[in-house]
Amino acid sequence: NAGVTQTPKFQVLKTGQSMTLQCAQDMNHNSMYWYRQDPGMGLRLIYYSASEGTTDKGEVPNGYNVSRLNKREFSLRLESAAPSQTSVYFCASSELTVPSDEQYFGPGTRLTVT
């Protein structure tokens, strides 16, 4: 099992450009999450999908959209990138549709917006 995979691993964008971060899990998990990690800020939840077909906002959803394409895949889209979105983005998944279940994280996407 590959676990949680993310593409790309690195990306540089110019302000105003758009891009989609891809995430897939092969553990048949029900819930998936997108976080961003910034120095001094800790991990913060952007969006989550408790189960296939549902998505909900997390703590910092502004400037992002998500799509739960199927049970395996959960993508994060930046429509018009801003320098404030420079960060490391992590996708995670959990088996149960409850937030107390342990989450498995992907390796991250390091995004720089200039």
Add this chain to the structure above:
Amino acid sequence: EDQVTQSPEALRLQEGESSSLNCSYTVSGLRGLFWYRQDPGKGPEFLFTLYSAGEEKEKERLKATLTKKESFLHITAPKPEDSATYLCAALNAGGTSYGKLTFGQGTILTVHP
């Protein structure tokens, strides 16, 4: 406002020198306290979940404990491979079915041989 504070920010130990990491939390209605390990350039790796004060969990050289205000991660006789950033996170009852998971900033642990 929910807060999770980890101390110290960085900790340097000699191999075999036991110590503890602290995670202080202020959340409304704690539903779970999580510990993760994160290696440089990688995603966090789950270690423990604690649900109620007095609970303890162990894994190899690590032992996590929980009180009503804080959690400790005790590291006994650490080895260089225990070097990593350790994150704690508190899950509250929240206003939604999801609740809210608040992460601390992490403690960077370095174990020298």
